[in-house]
Amino acid sequence: MNEREMKRIKAQLQTTETIFVIFLILVIVVIGFVIYSKFHEGTIKEKQREQRAREVIELAHRMSSWPELECSASGAQQFVCLDRIKLNVLSDFINKSRHTDSQAFNYYYDLLGDSQIIVKEVYPSNTQTYKKDYWRLYNNPGSTSHQNIIWVPVNLYNPLSRTYAFGVMEITLYE
Amino acid sequence: MKKKNKEASENMKHRKNMKKAQLEMIGLTVIVVIVIIAMMIFMVYKIGNPREDIKKRYMDKEIATNFLIAMTNTNVAECNNLTLSSLIADCARDYHQINCYDLNSCQAANQTIHTLLSRTLDEWGLNYNLSVQNTDISFVNQCKPGSDQVSGFSIIPRNPGQVEVSLRICQE
Numbered sequence: 001m002n003e004r005e006m007k008r009i010k011a012q013l014q015t016t017e018t019i020f021v022i023f024l025i026l027v028i029v030v031i032g033f034v035i036y037s038k039f040h041e042g043t044i045k046e047k048q049r050e051q052r053a054r055e056v057i058e059l060a061h062r063m064s065s066w067p068e069l070e071c072s073a074s075g076a077q078q079f080v081c082l083d084r085i086k087l088n089v090l091s092d093f094i095n096k097s098r099h100t101d102s103q104a105f106n107y108y109y110d111l112l113g114d115s116q117i118i119v120k121e122v123y124p125s126n127t128q129t130y131k132k133d134y135w136r137l138y139n140n141p142g143s144t145s146h147q148n149i150i151w152v153p154v155n156l157y158n159p160l161s162r163t164y165a166f167g168v169m170e171i172t173l174y175e
Numbered sequence: 176m177k178k179k180n181k182e183a184s185e186n187m188k189h190r191k192n193m194k195k196a197q198l199e200m201i202g203l204t205v206i207v208v209i210v211i212i213a214m215m216i217f218m219v220y221k222i223g224n225p226r227e228d229i230k231k232r233y234m235d236k237e238i239a240t241n242f243l244i245a246m247t248n249t250n251v252a253e254c255n256n257l258t259l260s261s262l263i264a265d266c267a268r269d270y271h272q273i274n275c276y277d278l279n280s281c282q283a284a285n286q287t288i289h290t291l292l293s294r295t296l297d298e299w300g301l302n303y304n305l306s307v308q309n310t311d312i313s314f315v316n317q318c319k320p321g322s323d324q325v326s327g328f329s330i331i332p333r334n335p336g337q338v339e340v341s342l343r344i345c346q347e
Contacts, residue, residue, distance in 0.1 A: 053230035060237065080241045081248070122294045123287070124252040150234055151299060153242040155249065163250040164258070166291055 052148070056173055060150045063117065063171055071157035081155040082167070087119055091135045098140075114142030114174040121156055123166040133165075146175040232325060235301070235344040239327030243342050246291055247329050251275070254283045260331045262287075267309040267338040285312050292316075302345040308338050318345040 064080055068090050071083040097104035121133035128134045149172050156167040247260040254262060254275030265273040265280035273280040288305065292314055296303050304318040318324070323346040331338045 050229070056230055057233050060234065064237075064241065080244050123249060123291055126294060151238060151295070153238060153245045153295065155245045161256075163256055164248045166245055166249040168295060 052175065056148055056150060059112070059115070059173065060152055060171060062111075063169060064152050064154065071155075071159070078155070078157070080153065081157050081164070082119060082169070084156050084158050085160075087135045087137070087156075088131055091131070091137045094138050095136075108138060109140065112138055112140070114140055114144075116141065116170075116172040116174075118170040118172075119154070119156070119167055120170065121165050121167045125165070142174040144174050148173040148175065232346065235346065236325045236327065238296075238301070239303075239325055239342045239344050241327075242291075242295070243327050243329035243340055246288065247331060247340065249287070249291075251283060251287050253287070254278070254280075259284060259287055263307055263310065263312070263338055263340065264331050264333040266312065267307070267333055281310060281312065284310075288312065288314065296344075304343040304345070305341070307340050310338070318343065322346065 066082075069082040069086045071078050071081040071086075093104065094108055097108070116139045117137040119135045119137060120128060125133040130136075149170065152169040152171065154167050154169050156165040157163075158165070247258065247263070249259050250256040251259055251262060254273070257273065257275075262273060262275075262280045262284040265271055266284050271279045271281065273283075275283045278286070284307075292303075292305065297316065302317045302319075302322075303314070304316075304324075305314040306312070324343040325346065326344075327342045329340045331340060
């Protein structure tokens with residue numbers, strides 16, 4: 001084997017080595033990119049989850065002191081208290097405005113989005129009779145089956161008998 | 176002689192090359208081991224530290240606080256529509272003054288709180304620990320000692336002093 005032949009074989013070997021190294025680096029880069037993408041996807045999903053949690057908290061907070069339903073004694077607003085008579089009026093109003101597709105429903109849609117809001121009495125009555133101890137205030141399920149349910153314990157004030165019952169506001173948020 | 180020297184020199188060169196290759200292999204193995212250990216540490220850290228569910232914690236806190244406020248304001252139908260707070264305050268006294276037909280204030284309060292809990296927190300699958308200071312009223316539902324808890328408190332005025340009602344919801 002002469003020197004020229006040797007050099008040729010060495011050059012070929014070096015070229016093969018370079019190609020192999022480049023290929024290996026490319027594989028490592030691709031694997032790294034895939035891992036990074038997966039990690040980044042997880043971060044984005046986590047951020048979406050946090051955003052959703054913030055929305056849920058905001059809505060629950062807003063609903064527990066809804067001005068349309070608050071009960072007041074001698075002008076003083078009471079905490080976590082809903083007026084039964086206002087409940088009847090508001091549930092009628094929202095349901096009617098949903099059917100007529102009026103401006104009022106758009107107002108509540110901006111406020112509540114795709115959700116369902118139910119108020120039910122738990123004590124003393126617990127018969128789940130519509131408008132007696134069960135009110136569906138708002139129902140707009142959206143297109144997804146994923147849902148998030150929040151319960152807010154409240155008092156239900158009867159201004160006629162001036163008594164407080166124990167109730168629960170059930171807020172279902174559709175994702 | 177010259178041929179022998181050349182052979183010995185080539186042998187030496189070959190051995191040197193072998194040693195170099197071995198060293199490179201060891202270096203590569205060390206790098207791979209370091210990368211694997213780093214990845215394992217990262218994975219263990221990620222799995223071992225799950226992100227705290229802020230929403231659940233906040234909502235449980237809201238439930239605990241709102242439950243106590245709503246509960247103490249509720250009128251008890253079985254006891255002349257007296258509020259539960261007045262029954263609890265009477266129950267915390269040495270001598271009970273309120274009687275609801277065949278129940279005393281402690282029994283009536285106990286019965287009402289049990290009804291409220293069974294129709295709400297029990298139904299929602301929450302583990303809790305509710306207690307009323309200076310009384311025998313206490314409800315515990317699978318709250319493991321040492322578990323992370325969120326608490327709500329309510330103070331009921333009593334003459335003299337006050338009664339503290341606490342509700343702890345367990346984060347399990």
